[in-house]
Amino acid sequence: MFRDSSIIRWRNYSDRYMLEGYECTNCGKKYFEKKGMCVCGSLDFNNLSFCGKGKIVSFTKIHSGPEVFQEQTPYCVGIIDLDEGARITAQIIDSKYKDLSIGQEVEAVFRKFYKSGEKGVIHYGTKFRPKF
Amino acid sequence: MNVGVLGIGITKFGERWDQGLRELLLDAQVKSLKDANITADEIDALYTGNMGGGSLSGQLHVGAMASENLNINKPAIRVEGACASGSLALRQGILAIESGEADIVQVNGVEKMTDVSTEQVTTMLMGAGDEELEGFNGLTFPGLYALLAKAYMTKYPALTRDLLAEVSVKNHFHGARNPYCQFRKEITIDTVKNATMVADPLTLFDCSPITDGAASIILASEEKAKALGSKVSIVGSGVGTDSLSLARRNTLTAIPAGKIAAKIAYAQAGITAEQVSFAEVHDCFTIAEIMAVEALGFAKEGEGYKLYENKDTYFDGRIPINTSGGLKACGHPVGATGIKQAIEATMQLRGTAKDRQVKNAEIGVTHNVGGSGATAAVHVFKKVK
Numbered sequence: 001m002f003r004d005s006s007i008i009r010w011r012n013y014s015d016r017y018m019l020e021g022y023e024c025t026n027c028g029k030k031y032f033e034k035k036g037m038c039v040c041g042s043l044d045f046n047n048l049s050f051c052g053k054g055k056i057v058s059f060t061k062i063h064s065g066p067e068v069f070q071e072q073t074p075y076c077v078g079i080i081d082l083d084e085g086a087r088i089t090a091q092i093i094d095s096k097y098k099d100l101s102i103g104q105e106v107e108a109v110f111r112k113f114y115k116s117g118e119k120g121v122i123h124y125g126t127k128f129r130p131k132f
Numbered sequence: 133m134n135v136g137v138l139g140i141g142i143t144k145f146g147e148r149w150d151q152g153l154r155e156l157l158l159d160a161q162v163k164s165l166k167d168a169n170i171t172a173d174e175i176d177a178l179y180t181g182n183m184g185g186g187s188l189s190g191q192l193h194v195g196a197m198a199s200e201n202l203n204i205n206k207p208a209i210r211v212e213g214a215c216a217s218g219s220l221a222l223r224q225g226i227l228a229i230e231s232g233e234a235d236i237v238q239v240n241g242v243e244k245m246t247d248v249s250t251e252q253v254t255t256m257l258m259g260a261g262d263e264e265l266e267g268f269n270g271l272t273f274p275g276l277y278a279l280l281a282k283a284y285m286t287k288y289p290a291l292t293r294d295l296l297a298e299v300s301v302k303n304h305f306h307g308a309r310n311p312y313c314q315f316r317k318e319i320t321i322d323t324v325k326n327a328t329m330v331a332d333p334l335t336l337f338d339c340s341p342i343t344d345g346a347a348s349i350i351l352a353s354e355e356k357a358k359a360l361g362s363k364v365s366i367v368g369s370g371v372g373t374d375s376l377s378l379a380r381r382n383t384l385t386a387i388p389a390g391k392i393a394a395k396i397a398y399a400q401a402g403i404t405a406e407q408v409s410f411a412e413v414h415d416c417f418t419i420a421e422i423m424a425v426e427a428l429g430f431a432k433e434g435e436g437y438k439l440y441e442n443k444d445t446y447f448d449g450r451i452p453i454n455t456s457g458g459l460k461a462c463g464h465p466v467g468a469t470g471i472k473q474a475i476e477a478t479m480q481l482r483g484t485a486k487d488r489q490v491k492n493a494e495i496g497v498t499h500n501v502g503g504s505g506a507t508a509a510v511h512v513f514k515k516v517k
Contacts, residue, residue: 002263003255012264032379033265058286058384060278061332062270066258067251069270077271079279079379087379089266097332102286113268125268 003068004116009123014047016125019108021086023048030086052108053131054082061097068114080106080128094129105131133400135226136357137364137513138236139168139350140475145463146314148344153182153189153244156346158201160468161240164348165202168360172202175350176234179224180210181217181241182467187256188248198240214260215416216502217241218347218470219509223369225351235353241472242346243465253342257466260503262377274339276378276504277417278331283384284419285333288434291422293333297324298440299418300337300460306447307457309487314343314463324418338418343463347471349478364481366474368403368512370396376506385434387420387505390427394499394510398429401495401512405429409493410452410480412473414501414508415459424499425453428510447488455480455488470509473498477513 002008014020021032026042032050037043059078062069069075078092078100092100093111106128113123141163143156151159157180165172182194191197195210211221218241225239245253257273258266266276285291301321307313319337327335352362372392375381382388398404411428415421422436430451431439439445445453456462456476459469477496479485496513 003268008264016268033377058279058283060275060282061329062272062275062278063329063331064250064254064272064274065270066255066267066272070251072270075270077269077275077279079384089269089271089377089379091269102282113270123268 004120006121017110019050019052019126021048021050022046030084032082032086032088048084050082050084050086054080054106054128056092056100056102056104056106057081057087058102059092059100068116076100078128091127092129093127107131133226133230133367133369134354135229135366136352136354136362137349137366137478138170138352138357138360138362139164140478141167141348142312142472142475143346144312145343145345145465147246149246151344153185153191153242154197154201156244156344157198157240157242160242160346160348161198161201161238164238164350168350170236170350172204174236175202175204175206175238176236177206177228178208178238178240179221180208181221181470182210182243183212183214183217184243184245184256184466188252189244194242213507214502215414215464215466216470216500216507216509217467218472219498219500219511220371220470220507222349222470222474222511223371223509226366226369229351229353235356237351238348239351239471240346240348241468241470243467244344245342245465246344250342265377265379272331274331274334274417277419278334279378280384280504281333281417281419287385291437293325294321295437295440296338296418296422297321299415299421300324302445303415303454303458303460306455306488307461310457310462313457313461314341315461334417334419340416340459340464343465345463345465345468347468347475349471349474363516364478365514365516366511367514368397368401370394370400370510372508374506376503378504387423387427387501387508389505389508390424390499390501390510393508394428397510397512401514403495403512407495408451408497409495410455410490411497411499412456412476413453413458413499415454416464416501420501421453421458428497428499447490452490455485455490470498470500473500474511474513481513481515
């Protein structure tokens with residue numbers, strides 16, 4: 001299904017793998033995700049590379065995950081404010097859940113997400129860990 | 133706005149292994165026809181709310197299935213807005229009547245969820261969020277509301293773990309008094325707190341279950357409703373939307389779409405929150421009910437917990453919430469939930485809710501949310517005097 005599609009991941013290569021986003025040329029608002037129209041109404045964006053540093057806004061530990069994440073369950077997912085001003089959803093790793101807190105500084109790392117079946121491709125992307 | 137409710141029909145909610153998508157839908161459709169005391173050929177159009185027919189049963193085109201079930205060839209449309217599919221279908225039915233195109237409309241909601249594994253249902257439900265930004269990261273539906281709960285309870289620590297559990301305890305209390313409910317069993321705060329963790333801080337008893345079920349309602353124009361003796365009218369219908377993903381929202385401590393929808397529906401009905409006798413709200417997770425009572429104006433943001441300190445939300449309390457048992461106890465057959473809420477509101481205003489009847493019920497509100505708040509629909513129901 002769609003979670004097995006390597007084409008989807010190829011299409012989102014820049015944001016998934018490189019943590020690239022967009023900055024509105026009119027008002028300067030920054031977005032992690034591809035976006036049709038800025039809140040100011042502008043349709044013009046420049047590409048932007050995020051430095052990968054940010055702070056946790058909220059987080060949770062998932063104890064019952066979807067099919068492709070069965071091997072990793074339980075795992076932690078959070079919402080993170082990137083230092084440049086955009087907000088991103090990502091897994092938070094390399095930390096005990098009880099040691100995490102809202103406002104904690106985190107940094108991006110490139111990690112394996114999941115494998116699509118026996119013969120499928122391995123999907124990668126960006127996760128975050130507590131700042132060293 | 134004034135659209136009459138002519139008839140209601142609902143299946144028993146639960147694990148209905150004996151019945152498929154079509155049988156559930158038919159059962160509810162026939163019941164609402166009988167209750168309205170009309171024949172199928174009197175229906176001018178049909179709207180059916182359904183979310184997972186395609187991914188869980190391999191069955192789309194549920195709109196035409198509803199007209200086929202009644203052997204009629206009238207316009208029939210499937211409406212999808214995640215967990216708000218039912219209320220969006222209801223709204224389309226109302227608009228069809230308000231436009232003058234139809235005099236009598238049948239609005240249905242149906243979901244068949246227990247034929248497949250929990251993991252497959254989890255994946256389907258996550259389609260209500262943002263697949264690329266959230267689903268790809270392993271976020272689940274309970275996970276989305278856990279993120280909201282964590283942010284809310286950090287900002288408003290007055291909402292304690294025990295008060296959050298009260299939402300579920302109260303809904304099970306009501307559910308035990310509702311014959312079409314999935315879990316007719318009372319529980320305690322400890323049941324909620326000690327249950328298996330699903331997504332911290334939400335346990336199994338903070339979460340609405342996986343449910344099969346269907347619900348159907350027959351609407352009529354004001355004139356027709358009057359002639360046929362309808363006792364309940366819909367006088368307000370509001371919808372609000374927001375971003376699919378939580379990360380794109382302006383706030384994580386409220387569901388703004390609900391507030392937008394309530395404002396529109398209340399204005400149409402010409403009422404204020406103080407005039408509402410009871411409400412059926414979208415408690416897909418306990419935290420969602422807290423945010424719902426705040427969106428509907430029964431409490432200020434951050435003060436929703438106060439309604440759960442003194443049984444104010446019980447059927448005999450100050451502002452009864454979810455007398456059906458809510459999504460938590462009654463069950464959450466996704467596409468059917470919005471219609472079930474409309475049916476519960478109708479039963480309360482007709483005075484036929486028996487063991488859970490709200491006294492002197494005059495105005496009822498339904499509040500149905502899709503996704504983590506990307507869609508919200510609010511409807512106002514009024515007793516005809």
